Amino acid sequence: MTNEDNLRWLKRIAEVLHENAAYLTQLDSPIGDADHGINMDRGFRAVSDKFPTMATMDVSNQLKTVGMTLVSTVGGASGPLYGTAFLRAGTAAAGKQELDTADVIAMLEAFLGGVVARGKAHTGEKTMVDALTPAVEASKQAQAEGVTLHEMALRASQAAEEGMKATIPLLATKGRASYLGERSIGHQDPGATSSWLILRCLAETV
Amino acid sequence: MTNEDNLRWLKRIAEVLHENAAYLTQLDSPIGDADHGINMDRGFRAVSDKFPTMATMDVSNQLKTVGMTLVSTVGGASGPLYGTAFLRAGTAAAGKQELDTADVIAMLEAFLGGVVARGKAHTGEKTMVDALTPAVEASKQAQAEGVTLHEMALRASQAAEEGMKATIPLLATKGRASYLGERSIGHQDPGATSSWLILRCLAETV
Amino acid sequence: MKKLINKPEDVVKEALAGMLAAHADLISVDIEQQVIVRKDAPVKGKVGVISGGGSGHEPMHGGFVGFGMLDAACPGAVFTSPVPDQMLAATRAVNGGAGVLHIVKNYTGDILNFEMAAELAQADGIEVESVVTNDDVAVQDSLYTAGRRGVGVTVLLEKIVGGFSETGAPLAQVAALARKVNEHGRSMGMALTSCTVPAAGKPTFELGEDEMEIGIGIHGEPGRRRVKLASAAEITEMLAGPIVEDLDLKSGEQVLAFVNGMGGTPLIELYVVYDMLNRILGGKNIAIARSLVGNYITSLDMAGCSITLLRLDDELTKYWDAPVHTPGMRWGM
Amino acid sequence: MKKLINKPEDVVKEALAGMLAAHADLISVDIEQQVIVRKDAPVKGKVGVISGGGSGHEPMHGGFVGFGMLDAACPGAVFTSPVPDQMLAATRAVNGGAGVLHIVKNYTGDILNFEMAAELAQADGIEVESVVTNDDVAVQDSLYTAGRRGVGVTVLLEKIVGGFSETGAPLAQVAALARKVNEHGRSMGMALTSCTVPAAGKPTFELGEDEMEIGIGIHGEPGRRRVKLASAAEITEMLAGPIVEDLDLKSGEQVLAFVNGMGGTPLIELYVVYDMLNRILGGKNIAIARSLVGNYITSLDMAGCSITLLRLDDELTKYWDAPVHTPGMRWGM
Ligand SMILES: Nc1ncnc2c1ncn2[C@@H]1O[C@H](COP(=O)(O)OP(=O)(O)O)[C@@H](O)[C@H]1O
């Protein structure tokens, strides 16, 4: 995965989150405050403004730039969470001109690690973590099977999608949705959904 | 018309205005502020509280009591207008134990005179005056034909009803409805409607 | 109907009880007769300043009773002028020997009831002057209307004239200043939604999702015209334009700019409107020397706003800035 | 969507421009970065007190910037916590050498962003203490939630702590008083209607004509439970009951009673609720020594209210009464 591949990934994320802004906000309405799509779209539009200058950066700095931009423009819970995730992902990719499958997995692990370090959530709390954790596990499993980078990303994305769907029956115990208690059950978590979209974009670009 | 007949008239007015409170308020919605029925009903409920003590009064004092009670409880435009109307009507009936047709007409004329003195409206301005004026004229006409008191009251009521209906095409130039300009056209005036109801009650009781 | 009320017929009295409980240091309230009187009334030698009108316009008028503003207020039923008895009781309660000023908004009901009250007070030997506010440019002041309605300027007038009355000025001068304030001010309002009178139980009028009413009064009456929904910039222009024209405001003049909410519109939107107004006046080189933004003269839960501009001079500015201490307006003390 | 706005994405910045234009004597505003700072900041030797949160809660927080309350506020996008950059800029702007207090409402977003801002400020060598408000009794403070939300008490805390900070007290003491205020207060809110986030364009949730939400937050989130519409008396009991119980208020104690509107509810209804609350507390022989009634911490155009009770002692009463001069709250000067 070169810095060009990485930039294509990031550009694809910006497109997809923009297309899905209304959908994510709608998911955030019954169990949140109806802004997740607006927040993510605002963040990645700010990121888009930096794409020109990012072309010359290596993967690590590209990811760090995204992280810093999200921290500075998203706000809400998802800003610090995804911001820290991309910052950690960038650190994991430090010094690499091109990432092989193992590097990408390390990068994804750091991404998840950033979300957990910042938000202190475990799986089963109806958050992004419920999409990202199975994705990281699936990617490791795939690597063990020695599949291609694309195949690995595809499985990670599928695992994230299942994890996202699995948030529907969960009772939220973190974030805004937890205030609803029992009423949070039966709704898909918006953050888990944006996490899946981000990984789906990866599978589309590597 | 004895003080007993008069009291029956007043009691009937209280009933009818209560039954028509929602209707009058509804008429006051498109061209007013949605309270005429509420106002009139509030006023005549206060009058009803005084019926017991009014039994021993003569017609004049019964009407004056109604006028003072309306002034003290109705508010809005209709309070001073109907209040003054009943006060003047009471003065016109002063000293009479029983009113004959001529006395009732004099009483109705004073009633209209009170509304005009207080509100300075002429016919055609889309107000109570447009129901009361033809009623007074019709009652005089009827008297000339030497009809019974009941027949006279019936014709006054019918003339008031026509006058009321004739307010529909009028452009209001007095009261709240006048603020609507052209938009006041096409709606029946609530005050003209309550005036008709008051006269209809008279026809029902004499 | 969705409201924080009990029985519709109890709303006014319960709200008065709440006001009394919350502001017992400033006002005393006769809940039965519906009269709110400044705690230390009558103030000897000071002209008593009173006003009144239908309920549903809170904080006006009851919220403006206190030092530097009103000596008393009489709230009627919702959107219905109070009765002469209330006005007479208020007039008696605040007469400190220097006479009483009646501030009357130009609506037939308020005019007729205050007229009767003034007659009764004078019969009592109390000197009364009445001043009628009629600042609403949405209504043509002509033979074909009951005249311009009294709206936003009433709030500014009560503040300025109340402040002046604290100087012990005689009734004639207090009334003269009141007429001057009315002369110097114009207003216009609009509605995004109707309001619901508790006793009626449903909206006074129906508005489509893409419609609004321009030129409304403060009683939920429909406006002069119904038009397509527009942006805050366009709406502000529709309201400010006629006001500036009618006041004939010239480049270099100073005004007090008052952006008022109708009761259901949040502050964030009123500040957006204020920003638009500030740009419009700036473009005409009209200076906003004083401002007021918030819900001061309302129509129950109606969403919408009104704009009032008051041409300022040193005298009006001085008494606007004078200390005031009421439930709804307070500064300088 | 019916609102007095232009483009949804411009609402916050245009409202900030309006605030600046209306209150240039009190505040300076960086509209680009969305930071509102007290005009005379930094005040030498005084602890800087700042807060921030999503927009849509006006007048909180920006309307509380000024003498005796906040030194700065950072409004985020509507209902979205501001970003660390804003908080850092505000922290730097108000640091008069005595350090800065961050008042944070307990929402994951606010917590995480203020956490990052505090780290950055400390890296700058600015002493920062953070105090989290979590007064909402509708949420159980347990492992199964993100903890109680910070709501109405935040307004009272900003006033009391801001007043204390004017005495030049050191950061540790200012933070300690803030924690005490939070300890002494509890709140609960309800909604008659949803609100509409401008960028979303439609109501966050749907409510039937005969339904209401009990236990809402301030971001248009649905409440703990949806129940049939009830009278003001019953609603007030539903809100006050859990608060009194949780605060364990005893006969003879004194409280500050705060009846807050959610933005779309008119004052007349809030006074009805205050009357009900006054009767309930009176029945328990709990004395209301201070009160606040109005729209102070809102959710855009939501209709509804919240109740906050603050257990008073001499210290809290003293700094509640202390002079304050902000766009949204003013007395004693
Ligand atoms: N402590 C946490 N750890 C991980 N993810 C979280 C946490 N709290 C909230 N989230 C995620 O954040 C999402 C909400 O993001 P967003 O709506 O942008 O922020 P806010 O809740 O402040 O409005 C939730 O759907 C959830 O997936």
Ligand SMILES: Nc1ncnc2c1ncn2[C@@H]1O[C@H](COP(=O)(O)OP(=O)(O)O)[C@@H](O)[C@H]1O
């Ligand atoms: N100047 C006037 N002269 C006669 N009748 C009038 C005048 N002004 C208003 N009215 C009558 O009063 C009626 C409205 O009464 P009401 O709704 O009770 O008072 P308000 O208009 O103050 O709410 C109108 O329908 C009209 O018939």
Ligand SMILES: [Mg+2]
């Ligand atoms: Mg959200």
Ligand SMILES: [Mg+2]
């Ligand atoms: Mg009416």
Ligand SMILES: [Mg+2]
């Ligand atoms: Mg009326």
Ligand SMILES: [Mg+2]
């Ligand atoms: Mg949010």
